Amino acid sequence: MYEFSDRVNNIKPSAIREMFKLMGDPEIIAFSGGNPAKESFEYDTIREITTDLLAGEPSNLLQYGITEGYDPLREAYIKHILEPKGLSAGLENILITTGGSQGLFISISAFLNEGDTVLIEAPTFLGTLMVFDYLNVNCVSVAMDENGIVLEDLEAKIKEHNPKMLYTIPTFQNPTGYTLSLDRRKRVAELADEHGFIVLEDDPYCDLRYKGEALPPIKTFDKSGKVVMLNSMSKIIAPGIRVGVVVAEPEIISKVTVAKQAIDTHTATLTQAICAEYLGRGLLPGHLERTTPMYRERLDTMLDGFKHFPSEVKFSKPEGGLFVWVTLPGEQDVDDIAKKAIAEKVAFVPGAPFFNDKSLAGSTLRLNFSASTPDRIAIGMERLGKVITDNLK
Numbered sequence: 001m002y003e004f005s006d007r008v009n010n011i012k013p014s015a016i017r018e019m020f021k022l023m024g025d026p027e028i029i030a031f032s033g034g035n036p037a038k039e040s041f042e043y044d045t046i047r048e049i050t051t052d053l054l055a056g057e058p059s060n061l062l063q064y065g066i067t068e069g070y071d072p073l074r075e076a077y078i079k080h081i082l083e084p085k086g087l088s089a090g091l092e093n094i095l096i097t098t099g100g101s102q103g104l105f106i107s108i109s110a111f112l113n114e115g116d117t118v119l120i121e122a123p124t125f126l127g128t129l130m131v132f133d134y135l136n137v138n139c140v141s142v143a144m145d146e147n148g149i150v151l152e153d154l155e156a157k158i159k160e161h162n163p164k165m166l167y168t169i170p171t172f173q174n175p176t177g178y179t180l181s182l183d184r185r186k187r188v189a190e191l192a193d194e195h196g197f198i199v200l201e202d203d204p205y206c207d208l209r210y211k212g213e214a215l216p217p218i219k220t221f222d223k224s225g226k227v228v229m230l231n232s233m234s235k236i237i238a239p240g241i242r243v244g245v246v247v248a249e250p251e252i253i254s255k256v257t258v259a260k261q262a263i264d265t266h267t268a269t270l271t272q273a274i275c276a277e278y279l280g281r282g283l284l285p286g287h288l289e290r291t292t293p294m295y296r297e298r299l300d301t302m303l304d305g306f307k308h309f310p311s312e313v314k315f316s317k318p319e320g321g322l323f324v325w326v327t328l329p330g331e332q333d334v335d336d337i338a339k340k341a342i343a344e345k346v347a348f349v350p351g352a353p354f355f356n357d358k359s360l361a362g363s364t365l366r367l368n369f370s371a372s373t374p375d376r377i378a379i380g381m382e383r384l385g386k387v388i389t390d391n392l393k
């Protein structure tokens with residue numbers, strides 16, 4: 001009845017959103033989402049900060065602001081998040097965005113024309129694949145292992161395709177939970193320098209580490225300004241506040257700022273101010289100290305639940321983030337297994353939607369452990385183990 005643009009017709013509906021429609025049933029144990037634990041939300045703190053912020057009736061918090069973002073947040077982000085990671089920056093290196101998602105959209109649209117080539121991890125974040133579809137960008141998949149992008153394949157694909165950009169989620173990747181090793185981080189930055197492509201380093205999970213040692217962002221090895229780093233408050237404060245950050249060279253920040261201006265003028269000042277206070281009052285370390293043991297317990301409960309699965313099933317063992325990636329042996333109909341799992345009141349997302357090239361998907365699936373309590377995770381894994389055992393061909 002309506003003639004929609006090719007742009008929106010190019011986007012495939014998100015498989016996860018389709019799964020969400022089933023989530024009305026409280027009996028279903030949902031390993032299918034990507035939400036942080038609702039128990040992690042600091043209601044009292046956010047209420048107190050908001051009351052304090054509005055006490056003097058400051059008109060700037062309810063008035064239009066500048067596109068670059070609320071200065072106290074940009075300053076607090078540099079001091080409390082970037083500097084502890086070994087990154088120095090000035091306000092000219094920072095743009096505040098409406099969630100990390102907007103940082104993705106504007107950074108990709110600032111660099112890539114229709115038909116340009118981007119190298120992506122296989123698998124990768126579904127939301128970014130939707131942006132690539134929307135902008136009609138040519139995606140070339142690069143192989144991954146448990147240490148992130150496989151360098152030999154990356155170098156081969158760089159030579160073959162001369163890409164304009166590499167998109168990577170280096171820490172506790174969505175969907176695999178894999179983390180790019182230190183050596184590979186250094187080499188990725190060198191390759192960008194040598195070949196002149198942009199690295200879009202999307203790192204919203206880096207602070208959700210439950211085990212092991214923190215790794216420096218790829219951006220810390222960036223000698224020629226080729227790395228654009230994206231971050232988000234979604235997983236460390238709350239996703240509903242919709243605050244993200246782009247960190248890049250001033251020339252890049254100017255361009256992505258223009259792209260953002262065309263979309264929404266600026267990110268909501270009130271939620272930016274809440275984040276600025278949250279960081280400025282030094283509340284993030286305490287919050288992470290409280291939430292890390294909770295997430296560690298959920299992760300360990302999920303990993304322990306694989307005792308109910310056939311031994312040929314492989315799974316990632318992340319040290320943080322929100323996801324575990326599962327590979328079933330042989331060729332399985334994972335969509336059919338997902339339907340059978342729902343009938344047994346447990347949900348997951350099949351792996352295929354996370355691949356641009358579906359032929360690479362194999363028999364994979366993603367499990368989220370952050371949004372369920374340990375007792376529900378234990379029950380869910382037992383149910384899922386049984387469904388998978390009964391359905392392996």
Ligand SMILES: Cc1ncc(COP(=O)(O)O)c(C=O)c1O
Nearest residue numbers: 099100101125169174232234239
């Ligand atoms: C890898 C990755 N990047 C970016 C985002 C976007 O997050 P938000 O827009 O909530 O900040 C997500 C959300 O799940 C993600 O997994």
